[in-house]
Amino acid sequence: MAGEYRLLLENAQQLVLVCGRGEKYLLQAGAERLAVLRHASVVVGRDGYIKAVGQADAIRNQFSGASFERVIDCSGKCVLPGLVDAHTHPVWAGDRVHEFAMKLAGASYMEIHQAGGGIHFTVEHTQKATEEELFSTFKHRLERMCRAGSTLVECKSGYGLNLETELKMLRVIERAKRSMDIGISSTYCGAHSVPKGRTATEATDDIIHNHLPKLKELKLSGEIHVNNIDVFCEKGVFDLDSTRRILQAGKDTGLQINFHGDELHPMKSAELGAELGAQAISHLEEVSDEGITAMARAKCAAVLLPTTAYMLRLKQPQARKMLKEGVIVALGSDFNPNAYCSSMPIVMHLACVNMKMSMNEALAAATINAAYALGKSDTHGSIENGKQGDLIIINSSSPSSHGHVILCSSTG
Ligand SMILES: N=CN[C@@H](CCC(=O)O)C(=O)O
Numbered sequence: 354m355a356g357e358y359r360l361l362l363e364n365a366q367q368l369v370l371v372c373g374r375g376e377k378y379l380l381q382a383g384a385e386r387l388a389v390l391r392h393a394s395v396v397v398g399r400d401g402y403i404k405a406v407g408q409a410d411a412i413r414n415q416f417s418g419a420s421f422e423r424v425i426d427c428s429g430k431c432v433l434p435g436l437v438d439a440h441t442h443p444v445w446a447g448d449r450v451h452e453f454a455m456k457l458a459g460a461s462y463m464e465i466h467q468a469g470g471g472i473h474f475t476v477e478h479t480q481k482a483t484e485e486e487l488f489s490t491f492k493h494r495l496e497r498m499c500r501a502g503s504t505l506v507e508c509k510s511g512y513g514l515n516l517e518t519e520l521k522m523l524r525v526i527e528r529a530k531r532s533m534d535i536g537i538s539s540t541y542c543g544a545h546s547v548p549k550g551r552t553a554t555e556a557t558d559d560i561i562h563n564h565l566p567k568l569k570e571l572k573l574s575g576e577i578h579v580n581n582i583d584v585f586c587e588k589g590v591f592d593l594d595s596t597r598r599i600l601q602a603g604k605d606t607g608l609q610i611n612f613h614g615d616e617l618h619p620m621k622s623a624e625l626g627a628e629l630g631a632q633a634i635s636h637l638e639e640v641s642d643e644g645i646t647a648m649a650r651a652k653c654a655a656v657l658l659p660t661t662a663y664m665l666r667l668k669q670p671q672a673r674k675m676l677k678e679g680v681i682v683a684l685g686s687d688f689n690p691n692a693y694c695s696s697m698p699i700v701m702h703l704a705c706v707n708m709k710m711s712m713n714e715a716l717a718a719a720t721i722n723a724a725y726a727l728g729k730s731d732t733h734g735s736i737e738n739g740k741q742g743d744l745i746i747i748n749s750s751s752p753s754s755h756g757h758v759i760l761c762s763s764t765g
């Protein structure tokens with residue numbers, strides 16, 4: 354085949370497609386049998402999309418007359434789809450390392466929050482920071498994520514709470530979306546905490562009557578395009594009723610529902626998410642059995658966050674039960690000032706050790722299923738013709754050994 358192409362990754366020892374038949378997600382059985390080709394190659398076109406995947410010999414013959422901007426010999430190496438991080442809070446100012454000492458001394462996450470620290474501390478500093486300062490630290494954080502293999506990252510606002518600062522955060526995320534070689538799914542999380550001096554009902558009304566209409570206006574003018582809506586549905590933060598009102602209003606504005614639920618207390622968040630048609634719910638350490646059943650039925654992804662349970666010494670989310678019941682299990686780093694982990698390989702490792710997921714389940718959860726949680730599994734999360742050429746090469750012949758990412762190519 355003649356023509357000009359961007360990239361040829363040639364003769365990988367293992368080309369881990371994850372899936373290869375247009376699957377939108379993998380349940381337990383599918384995750385156990387990931388699609389893998391040996392001695393295989395992949396071609397990415399100049400538009401950044403995958404044009405061919407197959408045995409190295411067949412690709413060599415098929416593209417014998419073609420030219421490539423870059424050819425990489427992947428002999429002895431392993432190629433995987435770029436990792437997808439389905440939950441991060443990466444835009445903020447103000448270090449909270451002092452709270453780590455408080456937690457080690459026995460304070461709980463909620464005790465610190467209720468005493469005006471935690472999210473409130475970060476909000477105070479983020480409100481004062483300039484857009485430029487926020488962008489500069491955010492950019493470095495994204496670069497670190499990319500170096501660890503993430504090529505698509507969900508990024509939340511939520512340390513502004515007032516409209517002005519929420520928009521500042523969303524503008525920063527939008528700027529990265531347009532200027533950086535990493536995919537971003539942006540989330541409006543104005544209901545991350547109840548602002549000091551307000552009730553949850555007042556905050557809910559403000560979000561519904563002021564924040565969401567403004568987001569709609571900015572979308573129409575092409576200034577900011579947000580993908581998801583999030584609420585921290587938790588005892589002492591937003592109760593089930595306020596959560597329902599905000600999520601429904603967000604959905605009516607055209608946003609995908611993707612929210613924090615059942616983290617510290619059982620809230621029936623999973624049941625609510627399934628009823629509202631949520632694309633995903635994160636955390637779920639305290640999910641009920643009925644909630645798990647409802648999520649499986651509604652094809653609502655569970656975004657599990659092993660760093661949070663580790664950092665806060667919470668009980669682990671019941672990954673095994675969710676998988677057994679047919680829930681789509683995805684993973685996220687939950688990168689935030691309280692859980693400073695930008696590496697999806699570490700997240701996958703924690704998921705295996707602490708949540709008892711198999712290595713293949715963790716890989717499916719950090720690729721195709723995380724892409725599904727963001728409504729992007731048509732274009733991301735596996736190595737298939739027509740998908741974005743987001744690929745990582747590791748200097749190891751097997752995806753599960755201790756290889757390092759040596760190239761992370763994202764077409765943004
Ligand atoms: N639980 C709520 N939000 C974050 C933590 C944010 C913070 O503490 O700054 C989470 O997902 O873990």
Ligand SMILES: [Zn+2]
Pocket residue numbers: 440441442613687
């Ligand atoms: Zn979070």
